[in-house]
Amino acid sequence: MSVITVPAPDFDLAKTLNSGQVFHWIAADGGFCGLIGDLPVRVQQFESTLHIALSKGHRQDAATSIRHYFALDHALGDICRSFPSDPVMNAAADYCRGLRIIRQPKWECLATFICSSMKQVAHIRQMSQALRRNFGEQRQIGNQLLHTFPDAAGLAERSESDLRACALGYRAKNLLATAGAIASGEVDLDRWSELPNDELQKNLCSLAGVGAKVANCVMLFAYERLTAFPIDVWIERVLREQYFAGKRKPTAATLKQFSTDYFGAHGGYAQQYLFHHARMTNKRRKAPRKANRRDELVSSH
DNA sequence: CTCCAGGGATGAT
DNA sequence: ATCATCCATGGA
Numbered sequence: 001m002s003v004i005t006v007p008a009p010d011f012d013l014a015k016t017l018n019s020g021q022v023f024h025w026i027a028a029d030g031g032f033c034g035l036i037g038d039l040p041v042r043v044q045q046f047e048s049t050l051h052i053a054l055s056k057g058h059r060q061d062a063a064t065s066i067r068h069y070f071a072l073d074h075a076l077g078d079i080c081r082s083f084p085s086d087p088v089m090n091a092a093a094d095y096c097r098g099l100r101i102i103r104q105p106k107w108e109c110l111a112t113f114i115c116s117s118m119k120q121v122a123h124i125r126q127m128s129q130a131l132r133r134n135f136g137e138q139r140q141i142g143n144q145l146l147h148t149f150p151d152a153a154g155l156a157e158r159s160e161s162d163l164r165a166c167a168l169g170y171r172a173k174n175l176l177a178t179a180g181a182i183a184s185g186e187v188d189l190d191r192w193s194e195l196p197n198d199e200l201q202k203n204l205c206s207l208a209g210v211g212a213k214v215a216n217c218v219m220l221f222a223y224e225r226l227t228a229f230p231i232d233v234w235i236e237r238v239l240r241e242q243y244f245a246g247k248r249k250p251t252a253a254t255l256k257q258f259s260t261d262y263f264g265a266h267g268g269y270a271q272q273y274l275f276h277h278a279r280m281t282n283k284r285r286k287a288p289r290k291a292n293r294r295d296e297l298v299s300s301h
Numbered sequence: 302c303t304c305c306a307g308g309g310a311t312g313a314t
Numbered sequence: 315a316t317c318a319t320c321c322a323t324g325g326a
Contacts, residue, residue: 020307117308123324124307169322174309211309232307251316275307 001142006050006066010076012098013045019099019276020121021221023112023128026144033144036069037105040139040146055141071100079226079266088242089263089270092277099276101220101269106189107182108149109222114175114209115168116217121279123167130166131155152182174209181207197225220268229259229267234278 017025017032025034031044031051039062042053050070054062067073076098083089115127128149135154136147155163156179163172181187187207192200200223204215216230231239236255243258244250250258263270 113307116306118306118321119308119323120306120325122306126324164322167323170309170320171322209309213308217307230307233305234307253315279307 001056002054004052004054004063006052006063006072007048008045008050008070008072009048010098011045011048011050011070011072011100012096013043013050013070015096015099015276016070016102019096019272020279021217021272022102022104022109023121023125024132024149026146028144033141033146035139035146035148036065038139038148039065040141041066042141042144053141055139069103071102074100076100079269082264082266083270083273084262084264088238089274092270092273095277095280096273099273101226101272103224104222105149106218106222107152110178110189110204110207110210110214110218111149111152111155111175113214113217113221114178114207115171116214117171117209127166127168127171131163134162134166152179155179156183171209177208178210193223197227200225201228216268220272226266226268227260229256229263229271231255231259232275234275235271238274238278 013032017034025032028042029044031042033040033042035041039058040055041062043066044051044053050066052062052066080093083093111131112124112128115131116124119127132147132149135150135158139146139148155175158176160172160176163175166172168175178187182189187203192203195203197219200219201212201215204210204218205212210218213230213232216228219225219228220230229235231252239255239258240250243262244255259267259271
């Protein structure tokens with residue numbers, strides 16, 4: 001095992017990997033173990049430097065892969081200055097300093113977000129892990145075992161019940177159908193990189209289990225479309241409560257229009273910051289509610 | 302126990 | 315075009 005260092009100014013590894021954009025990294029020894037495509041690594045951050053542990057034989061272009069994957073080339077200062085200045089956005093931008101939108105492999109990103117529907121982040125992690133453990137190839141970094149994400153052809157030849165065994169539920173059929181479309185050659189995700197945003201979104205939405213929200217996540221996290229603005233239940237709450245307070249309930253079309261008009265050329269970054277900030281500062285998580293009188297009476301027996 | 306989660310597909314107004 | 319319902323599963 002060897003270690004290389006990569007300069008990473010204006011970067012927060014933990015916030016980036018815990019922000020609900022990627023689901024397979026495992027926290028270990030004050031760092032994270034995971035795969036960048038096929039490359040197993042352990043990443044630790046010491047201030048503005050990343051220490052990357054690599055297995056033998058993976059030395060040459062690893063630093064380039066790391067910089068590309070973590071999007072260390074994004075001009076984060078310029079991106080944040082392009083945000084609108086309002087109390088909600090400013091609080092999110094302050095909280096999320098150093099959080100970057102990373103560049104994920106397309107199929108891996110698409111497949112995990114097909115699994116994401118009506119699931120909490122913790123559940124998506126479990127499904128991703130199960131798919132990798134059951135159907136991926138084994139890799140190792142130090143004494144940490146990892147598994148690659150199974151390619152579309154590999155998943156396509158499994159049965160629906162095989163995928164349901166990974167706790168996918170009704171999502172299994174969708175993932176299987178989309179894996180089949182890719183395995184057959186009918187769909188080529190890499191070639192879709194050349195398409196403009198509207199056509200890319202239309203094509204993604206033609207896949208089983210992919211609607212506007214999942215399509216926008218894949219565009220943002222795998223196709224470098226930084227204007228893509230996924231609207232999930234959290235973001236919808238933020239928009240309704242913070243930007244449409246007191247108004248009649250805005251329709252989905254109204255929210256979509258507002259988000260593209262208001263948040264600007266890097267709306268996807270603004271969205272991710274609003275999402276992560278809303279989730280992390282939500283009162284319902286962690287802080288247990290104080291027991292009221294009735295609870296105390298019940299529990300005193 | 303109930304409520305809800307990075308939704309999508311389908312069918313009825 | 316908007317709305318209702320169903321789809322599985324597990325954390326809080």
